Amino acid sequence: MIVILKPDPNQDQLKSLLSWLQEKGITIHTSVGEARTILGLVGDTSQLDADLIAALDIVEDVKRIHEPYKNANRMFHPEDTVVKVGNTRIGGGSLTLMAGPCSVESEEQVVTIAKAVKASGATMLRGGAFKPRTSPYAFQGLGAIGLEYLKTAREETGLPIITEMMDISQLPLFKDVDVIQIGARNMQNFDLLKAVGRQEKPVLLKRGMSATYEEWLMSAEYIMAGGNHNVILCERGIRTFETYTRNTLDLSAVPVLRKLTHLPIIIDPSHAGGKSWLVDSLSMGAVAAGCDGLEIEVHNDPAKALCDGPQCLRPDAFHRLAGKLLTLHETVKNLEA
Ligand code: PEP
Numbered sequence: 001m002i003v004i005l006k007p008d009p010n011q012d013q014l015k016s017l018l019s020w021l022q023e024k025g026i027t028i029h030t031s032v033g034e035a036r037t038i039l040g041l042v043g044d045t046s047q048l049d050a051d052l053i054a055a056l057d058i059v060e061d062v063k064r065i066h067e068p069y070k071n072a073n074r075m076f077h078p079e080d081t082v083v084k085v086g087n088t089r090i091g092g093g094s095l096t097l098m099a100g101p102c103s104v105e106s107e108e109q110v111v112t113i114a115k116a117v118k119a120s121g122a123t124m125l126r127g128g129a130f131k132p133r134t135s136p137y138a139f140q141g142l143g144a145i146g147l148e149y150l151k152t153a154r155e156e157t158g159l160p161i162i163t164e165m166m167d168i169s170q171l172p173l174f175k176d177v178d179v180i181q182i183g184a185r186n187m188q189n190f191d192l193l194k195a196v197g198r199q200e201k202p203v204l205l206k207r208g209m210s211a212t213y214e215e216w217l218m219s220a221e222y223i224m225a226g227g228n229h230n231v232i233l234c235e236r237g238i239r240t241f242e243t244y245t246r247n248t249l250d251l252s253a254v255p256v257l258r259k260l261t262h263l264p265i266i267i268d269p270s271h272a273g274g275k276s277w278l279v280d281s282l283s284m285g286a287v288a289a290g291c292d293g294l295e296i297e298v299h300n301d302p303a304k305a306l307c308d309g310p311q312c313l314r315p316d317a318f319h320r321l322a323g324k325l326l327t328l329h330e331t332v333k334n335l336e337a
């Protein structure tokens with residue numbers, strides 16, 4: 001971090017800034033120029049609030065050289081992180097297909113869908129038991145019993161399960177879940193992030209609908225700072241002026257995150273487009289862009305789905321798409337080799 005001082009800074013204030021920085025373990029390289037004095041700060045500057053320093057009377061400007069996230073930063077961890085979930089590996093060149101209903105509706109429904117998506121090449125089963133719905137009158141999910149149905153589906157198929165946790169109080173219920181999903185609406189629920197950071201299960205962190213990459217990575221940093229480095233990022237579309245699609249899929253997220261972070265990148269084309277007929281194109285685009293996997297909603301009877309029916313694929317459509325995606329992924333890998 002570089003701190004540019006105003007001309008003729010008050011010496012008492014400068015002294016107190018320098019000793020405050022030194023107390024924090026920061027080494028300071030001072031360069032006195034004709035017009036300006038510049039302080040080069042070396043050490044763990046991620047703990048410093050650049051805005052706070054910039055607001056001091058003696059400070060003209062502050063420039064960060066490194067991003068404020070450290071654990072998630074590729075600069076400090078050049079190799080891709082590979083998150084292991086049972087026999088499934090997320091990241092590091094493979095393509096993980098996570099598929100299943102938006103919400104778990106019954107044991108029979110989730111087991112039927114789990115068998116179908118597994119037969120098509122999915123290696124993880126998704127399904128919400130606790131649902132963050134815009135309307136309090138809409139189906140809120142089956143709750144704890146929904147988690148039991150997911151576990152039955154796992155027993156029947158061997159597929160690991162990923163499901164959304166909405167509140168810290170639910171953590172004990174999630175002890176047998178394989179991957180905890182933090183939804184878009186909770187991306188900045190910092191207490192929730194801290195709680196999942198203190199445990200070891202992998203966490204799939206969805207992008208908040210108006211979150212910048214930096215805000216998203218700072219949320220990943222919350223989880224990692226607690227000791228849990230098994231974080232997977234999921235782009236699920238952001239809010240823009242466009243209303244035709246449910247959200248706008250930001251495919252730039254794949255190359256941008258690839259550059260900024262070592263964490264695996266998953267694309268959710270279902271919540272991005274909000275329409276089942278968009279899922280193929282968005283998924284193909286995401287694989288071509290180099291994502292590590294997709295999370296796709298699949299329902300055996302979308303017209304009767306209790307949640308997100310319009311964006312769910314039928315199992316036969318998922319089967320065709322999965323075949324195309326796995327082939328495309330191989331092609332992209334060969335082209336990049
Ligand atoms: C979901 O995956 O079911 C979900 C609610 O997604 P998001 O948090 O991206 O809206």
Ligand code: MN
Pocket residue numbers: 102103271297307308
């Ligand atoms: Mn959904």
